[in-house]
Amino acid sequence: MGTYLAIIKRDLVISYKDGDHIAMGFGFFLVIISLLPIGIGSDIDILPKVGPVLLWIAFLLTTLFTISRLFKDDHVDGTMDFMIMDSAIFEIIIICKVFAYWISITLPLIIVIPIMSILLNISMDLILPITFIIFISSPAFVFIAAVGSALTLGMERSGILITILILPLYIPLIIVGISATNINVIGINSYSVSVMLVSGFSMLSIALAPFLISLILRTNSY
């Protein structure tokens, strides 16, 4: 237990020391979301319909672009080999690292989503459901992106490649999540169904992704 807590603490300390990383993810998120209202300009009625979709896309892109640092530094200086050889379970170490990433980068984004929703002219009663469903789906986002980060471990400019590789895996999640944010069109029943489906995806990804990631990282390390 001590090992796992130590790894979470270590990753958090490294993230916060190099604060640029978190600020870049944050700034990327803000800039993407600001682009749409600037582009649409005067036709303010489109924004409530398009806004939730943009939140999902901005969230997705920020995750995909910032995740490449998750395993890279440890792989480069050899700590990854020690983690594999250690007596602690490597899959749980991976979960700890992804959890630390989630706290440092994804959680600030989720906290800021209500403010961004106001920027996007989304109606007030939709803000809490949208925030909640993005919060529930964030483990799935982060773990699937972590699989992509493990696949592209050795490469330098891997952000774009991760996007191409992993986007097909995200589509069920995005379809369910975005249909949940259209509650005013479909009706309140589909929201609870969508929340259940999305939380199912999240739990499935937490269960499966560490094994896939450990298989890929062990291949990378021999």
Next chain:
Amino acid sequence: MISLINPTNFNKLSEKIIQFIGLFSLVLFIVGIYWSLVIAPIDYQQGEMVKIMYIHVPSAWMALLIYSFITLMSIITIIYRNPITVIAAKSAAPIGLIFTLSVLLTGAIWGRPMWGVWWVWDARLTSVMFLFFIYIGYILLLRSQNTSMKSEKIAAIYAIIGFINIPIIKFSVDWWNTLHQPASILKIDGPSIHSSMLYPLIIMFFAFSILFLYLLLLSMRIELIKNKIRAINQRRINDINN
């Protein structure tokens, strides 16, 4: 038993059969194209445009078949580490990519007169586009690492992850309300298409698959020769350094 499938045996066997396979594919294409263009009936609504089906549908089957082949080869690679399976998957990927591109393009050409649009974002078209991206991702991953053994294994894992897309493509027209036509051939109660259209379709499918076999064997032989050249160069560098 898997060790019987090694590069030497493969080279000997493929040398003997590859010309026949190429010739057979050519014959099947001539028969299939003549049958489908001249003999097969035209549609009462679509007229002559329906003949695109004889390219579009077999290409689609080939795209899915080749991806399943790559997945199978990837599974065998991870379990048995046989060198031939890796080369087979590597060589099949560009062929599958071109077939997927052909499905998308012929579908768009067919859709413009029939549906009025070049493209819709319905379930089947979107999932076939994802197949296209997964092929591209697989080919890019193969070239990603410095040592080819590592990149082959990583690409194999990626191919297996991406296999989830194949049932989605197959059943997308059943599960969702799509613009694309529902399944009419591979159904539980048999094909619902008339035999005068079914037979040329099957002939074209065999023509495409024998063509795939020919191109695959050719690609694998070239890849084996490339490996030999790489090994010779490596030995020369080692000799110079020692």
